[in-house]
Amino acid sequence: MPSNKSAALDKIVADAHRNKDQREKGYREKAMKMYPWICGRCQREFTRTNLQELTVHHRNHDHDDNPEDGSNWELLCLYCHDNEHQRQLEAGNSGDVKTEKAAATHNPFAALGGLLSKK
Numbered sequence: 001m002p003s004n005k006s007a008a009l010d011k012i013v014a015d016a017h018r019n020k021d022q023r024e025k026g027y028r029e030k031a032m033k034m035y036p037w038i039c040g041r042c043q044r045e046f047t048r049t050n051l052q053e054l055t056v057h058h059r060n061h062d063h064d065d066n067p068e069d070g071s072n073w074e075l076l077c078l079y080c081h082d083n084e085h086q087r088q089l090e091a092g093n094s095g096d097v098k099t100e101k102a103a104a105t106h107n108p109f110a111a112l113g114g115l116l117s118k119k
Contacts, residue, residue: 027066027073031056034070041080055081061088 037046037054046054057076058065065072076084 028056030068031070031073031075035073035075038075039077039080040074041076041084044077046077053078057081057084 032051032054037051038044039046039054040057054075054077057074059072059074062072
């Protein structure tokens, strides 16, 4: 038989899970009505049959920041969503996740003009 402390802790954990599920259900439903069912990264399109594979990503990584206009949300497929969070972890949780690649510094065609003029 669980102790009073154990029962109280179990209740706190169950309440936290229930509150999280309710909160997620609310913003997920809103995002699915607001945005087209397309992954914001890979552009994969979704239908009712595979909609469970489309997730709501919080751009600022704060799951409690759910403005009514949806400005903190983007729809991502499971794979792109996992990739986004992996990039966040690799950035050291500093919030400084780079979404653009650095410009190339090597120009493979730099000497092409000289080679073509040596006919």
